[in-house]
Amino acid sequence: MKSRAGESAFTVRSSEIDYRGQATMPALVSYMQEAAWENTRDLGISMYDLLERGLTWVLQRMRVEMFRYPGHNDKIAVETWASGRERVFLHRDFRIYNQERELLGQATSVWLVMDVVKRQLVSVPDFILEVEVVPGSEPLPFAKGKLPQLQEAQHEQQMPVGWHDIDLNRHVTNTRYLQWALDTLPLHLLEQKQLQQVDIIFKAESILGDTVVSAAAPAGADGHTYLHRLTSQESGKELVQARTVWS
Incomplete structure (x- = not known):
């Protein structure tokens, strides 16, 4: 089975905005994860599909860049697709658009598979590997490398x-x-x-x-x-x- 991009629609709610009336970053990340859930559901590898096998998805890294924030009641579309695979690391990208199809932001993420009983990471199972990665859009640069360590908290x-x-x-x-x-x-x-x-x-x-x-x-x-x-x-x-x- 080949992977395919998915797109999910959201409306920014009053409980998801800051004092400027704009969507917060945690709210936007929630939209992206919901879009990922819907896309993996269509591919037969959603969290519920994994939980039936004693496994689950865990987010290992996410890098988000916002160009403009949507406001209260704005309707947005989140496009997402599986963008690559490296050993146990599965990459997924996102783009956020407004109704005029203006690109508001984009993100790249890394996911792992965990055994829910042992609470340990496992190799990517065959039923996930069988889903061939065919990016729907050009992949964003993978989130790689270490971040600088915080030395002294202020x-x-x-x-x-x-x-x-x-x-x-x-x-x-x-x-x-x-x-x-x-x-x-x-x-x-x-x-x-x-x-x-x-x-x-x-x-x-x-x-x-x-x-x-x-x-x-x-x-x-x-x-x-x-x-x-x-x-x-x-x-x-x-x-x-x-x-x-x-x-």
């Missing part, structure tokens, strides 16, 4: 993991990590600048009852780039690493 918050932070995989949903990373930044940055790019790597899972420590600091003197690190207070394990760029 901003820090503790986030207790509650019931509504947990997803179908019984661990903290990835959009919550993104939200926590952004919430840790200084108010003047959030009010005065616009998030242009985010590159986020998910390294380990956190579960109900944990406390996540979110730390951030500027990467340089210009104040346009910030580094982020989220760790488990209980184990000290690094959960997430990210870099954000503001304009």
